[in-house]
Amino acid sequence: MCASSRLGSMPIVSFFFRLLQLLFICVPFSLVASEDVLKGDIINWCMSIWCFCFTVSLFIFLVEFCGLQSRLPFSWDGFLYAYAFNFAIVCLTTSIIFGTAHIQFLxxxxxxxxxxxxxxxxxxxxxxxxxxxxxxxxRPGDISCFVPTLPGMLRRLENIVACLILTINSSRSLYQHQPALEWCVAVYAICFILGAVNFLVNGSDCDNDKKLPIPYPRFLQGQTVLSLLLYASALVLWPLYQFSEKLGGQPQRSSDDSCSDHHTSFICIWDLRLTVTILTAINLLLYVADTAYLAREALVGTQAWQKGL
Incomplete structure (x- = not known):
């Protein structure tokens, strides 16, 4: 089935470009997996990211190689744009975290x-x-729903910040001692998944109102407001349980043994806690701006509808 359409439906440039992606993503996974010293929560997270990127890239390679794009029920160009955008961010974030967290200590x-x-x-x-x-x-194609807009940029920034937070929280020592902190990590994961789904749905098919069980604007509004409320709870609970001594936190950086000058094996856990707090506040502000834009858009739409009557 694949052999009949093979490279006829897949340009040579695209063919070799996909091969480069697959080969290059195998290298970091193979190098880290073959080294017993390179173990730990953050490293396991990085390896899972590389493995996931390889799996999706392989799926895309097979679809294009077999010429099955036209048979899929969504815009292939939109899907490619959405996946490549998110994976570029994820791989870059993984590279930075992996490099800063381990190379300097080896x-x-x-x-x-x-x-x-x-x-x-x-x-x-x-x-x-x-x-x-x-x-x-x-290139020529249907990605009209990816024309850069202010709310679109806000939502991309939301996902970028959430990706950073989740990468940092791959170290379970940051949250495993408190149920409230585990809730915060669940909040970060839920909001990131909802944002990724929103990005993929909007990119895979711009005319998604006819295919989603609910209208896309309603889905977007619900996702934004829910994420705003969830991040508000995380911004309260995360610093409270991380830095309040009464709740088992460490208010001073000097009280964390991993931050002492003589310690050279691990990154400073207290710094990671503070970083997550700052990133949580940044993402909450982004969701506030996103919600305000949606509220303004709904108000303008209502006024226009009333004038139309």
Whole structure:
């Protein structure tokens, strides 16, 4: 079935570009998996990200190689744009976190060389995905729902910040000692998934009102308001349980042993807690701005409807 359409429906440039993505994403995963020293929560998170990127890229390669794009019930160009945009961000974030969290603490030698090479190839993969974003955007195709707008940029920033928060929280020592902190991590995950679904649905088919069980504007409003409320709870609970001594937190950086000058094996946990707090506040502000824009849009729409009567 695939053999009949093979490269006839897949340009040579696209064919080799997909192969590069698949090969380059295999390198960091293989290098880290083969090194027993490179273990831990953050490393396991990075490996799961690379594995997921490889799986989706392989799926896209097979669909294009077999010429099945036209048989899918959504805009293929929109899907490519959405996946490449998100994966460029995810791979870049993973590269930064992996590099800063581990390379600086490794002694010179084969293990450090492997970690450095893995980080470099992860960055290259992020660049390849970013190139694909630009390529899909400029070539002829239907991605009209991706024309840059203020609310669209806000929603992309929301997902970028959520991706950073989740990557940092891949270290379970940040939250596993308190149910309230586990709730916060669940909030970050839920909001990120909802944002990714929104991005993919809007990008895969601009005319999604006819295919979704609810109108897309209602879905967008519900997702934004729910995320706003969830982040508001996280902004209260996360710093309260992380920095209040009465609730088991550490109000001072000096009270965290991982932040002492003589400690050279792990990153400073207290700094990560503070970083997540700041990123939570930033994302809450983004959701407030997004909600305000949606409220203004609904108000203008109501007034226009009344004038139309």
């Amino acid at each position: 002694s010179p030698g084969p293990t450090r060389d492997r970690a450095t090479t893995a980080t470099a190839f992860s960055c290259i993969v992020a660049v390849l995905y970013a190139i694909e974003v630009a390529w899909v955007y400029v």
